[in-house]
Amino acid sequence: MNGSKSVIEPSMETIVSLCKRRGFIFQSSEIYGGCNGFFDYGPLGVELRKNIKDAWWHDIVHCREDVVGIDCSIIMHPKVWQASGHIGGFSDPMVDCKESKLRYRADQLFFGEVIVAGENIGYISLLENGNMQTEADEKADSLKRKLGKQGLLEKVVLKPYTEAKPHEYILIPSPGTGKAGSLTPPRDFNLMFQTYIGALRDESAIAYLRPETAQGMFVNFRNVVDTSRVKVPFGIAQMGRSFRNEITPRNFVFRSREFEQMEMEYFIAPDADWEKLHADWIESRLNWHKSIGLREELLGLDVHPKNKLAHYSRACTDITFKYPFGVQELEGIAARGCFDLTQHQEASGKSLEYFDEEKKAKYLPHVIEPAVGVDRIFLAILCSAYDEDEIEGEKRTVLRFHPRMAPIKVGVFPLVKNKPELVEKSRNLYKKLQRRWPVAYDAAGAIGRRYRRMDEVGTPFGVTIDYETLENGTVTLRDRDTTKQIRLNETELFQFLDEKINP
């Protein structure tokens, strides 16, 4: 009997099909053929999702003295995204080279016709720079010699790629490879989902769905400091939906266009030992993931090398998880310096400086940011919990969820359903349990079948009302992982469940 630890590492196919079959996750808008990059959580999925979020909020906000929560609007002032850097390099039309896989800004990529003796013999292209005209004429000359053309070479007239005519896209060579035919037409490259505030589609009404929740904490830094008596070091936490338009959805809910983040900005003094604080948060977050049932041997750390850090980042370590499709980032813990507050202070013109009573000094705090995706944890929990074993020669599929995460905590069954006394007693117990936990009642089919149904959706406990219940009031409590049974009276049952289920 396999009671303690999962050994199976399921395929994505297995997970996806289980999610569909048991109502954890459906494809969005499925009856219309699906909507790529979006997902719907079904009756069991919504419970698991809620358990993840509740656990995070409970452990990060309620169980700490130094963290408070906020909940910001998804649409914020467009200037927020200007200051954060999300609007910038990404709003211009882009050109991809299919061969070299390089991406260029269309307005920085120039091209020109090469005309010899009044006849077009081809095109040249180059990236914007100080002496492009000279470079262009050199390229034109070498093309002329390569093709062995005679006659007068005209000076190249350079135009940005944005002005190329549609028939020219396949004739213009890629600046990387020098070969024609691999450049795409200029395309708008949108990091963020764009929308309009108000009924009129006016340029001045452009707004964006947030691509991350973090900016909400920075923008509200002043408000929180002024109203909640927090003192550095302290954190502001938020969970909520974010949207990214530029990604390619892949790997089920791992990477989708609409996802839910749980983020915290932990503000510290500029002269604090940020490396130690960063390390503490990494350890604390790793332990948290273990506590909600992620398998230890599938968790890992990825320390980003200094030369690969984003410009606003001093250090970043990912907590990774070994998914069926590979080791991937689960949670990022970044030391972000004071980049964001500085940006918003400048852009808004409002002081975001914090006055430190102890130090008698004003400063912009630095920040440690643990940021994790709800959907990524969801998937990691499923992968950790999935197991197959054998009970008396029969194959069994079981989700070994931590009781705190299980969508349904207890299944209640009358041993047989054609004995009214058993049915009545179990309905009564079901109603009582229901007031405290999500529970399920099932009377259909043989008792073994009902146990297995509950195993497959990860219900940790089954309670069966049998003939002995009628005599002395005790019930059978069956454990999902071991399938062992014990007898308890009602008081003992509630006590037992309370200990196991609540953190």
Added chain:
RNA sequence: GCGGGCAUAGUUUAGGGGUAAAACACCAGCCUUCCAAGCUGGUUUCGACGGUUCGAUUCCGUCUGCCCGCACCA
């Protein structure tokens, strides 16, 4: 975004230019004193749109979705 593969019931799959099938699952009933038992009955399927054809789920095209590489990304 680029390249390749795939699309039949809730799931896994068979089939094939002429009334679409199996297993499991699910629902109802009977039976059942603890691990997917049995019996009876039942629900549900050719991703969408066009074309060829007397007739298309099957052949062709377009779209959508899914899977696998590469790129991008939390």
